[in-house]
Amino acid sequence: MTETTPPRRGVPLWVQIIIWLFLAGLLATVALGLSRRQQGTVQPGQVIDNFNLTLYSGYELDGKNEIDLADLRGKVVVINFWASWCKPCEQEATELQQVWTEYEPTGDVVFLGVDYVDTETDARVYLKKFGITFANGPDLATRISQYFRIKGVPETYFIDREGVLRYVQVGPFVNADQIRAQIEPLLK
């Protein structure tokens, strides 16, 4: 029996390639978005990329009103996300300030307050109310909180001298010892 030839398909190869690439790109974008949503905060062990934080006047660090995380290599960095409208943040504000005053003279530890989705007027009232003196600034365009993928406030991130994230505290600290317990191992 003779073989009959199948009907010829007219879609050119380049069109097929474009269609498949488009579909693959669409699927990859959806998958990436879903996986990012499920990831949670940045995980301990990850090297934290450099970011820039503009500080409120009166809350500068060593006289600088703008700091780069990269400039703080060699020091233990404690990044605290907070907001003046956040009630749980008030629970830990005094403790954070207390621990900061203990470590400030050593020069080995830096506390950075990142003010999340807040107005400067209310932020200043909050800082004054709790007597906070460590460096603080607004999270402009929520870039820093998006990088850390925070789920809410307060959240605190402990970064070692090499710039590696070592511990994440989600929610407020119960007491000052809890904060010290995370800093001490990073100083050794």
Place this chain on the structure above:
Amino acid sequence: MQKQSLQITKYAILFMAFATILFAVAIASAQGPTPTDDEVNQIAKKLYCPVCENVPLDVCPTEACRQWRDQIREMLIEGKTEEEIIDYFAVTYGERAAGDPRNKLEAYLIPVVLIILGTLLLLSALRMWRKPLAAEPTSQKDGAKPVQQDEYIARLEEELKKRK
């Protein structure tokens, strides 16, 4: 003498009171009138707080949103326009704070261009797909296929004759 000094004090107090009133009026006129809630909400409904996703600022009940509305009020008192206020919120809190995209050209033009390009691509692909199929019957006339089919029919007829 005592009467004279009393009168001077009286004039001084009057002058001070007059100066205070003038000063207060000057400050009030420089700041402009206090905006109403409706004026604040007119702008607030075009903004979205990242804390309460998809809830417009004018109806959002959280403390964060209340603070934002106060900020809008302060900026209106300062004489800022609606556009300036929305721009400020977009820069300070991110693009998602503004309901409408800031770069309208990029946000609306790119999807339209992509849709047009996609449609054109699809149409040209469909046209190319249909062409060879439409051409098939005419090509069959002098192609190899009809010959094959004739042979097949001839064999079939032969087999049928044998059966008879």
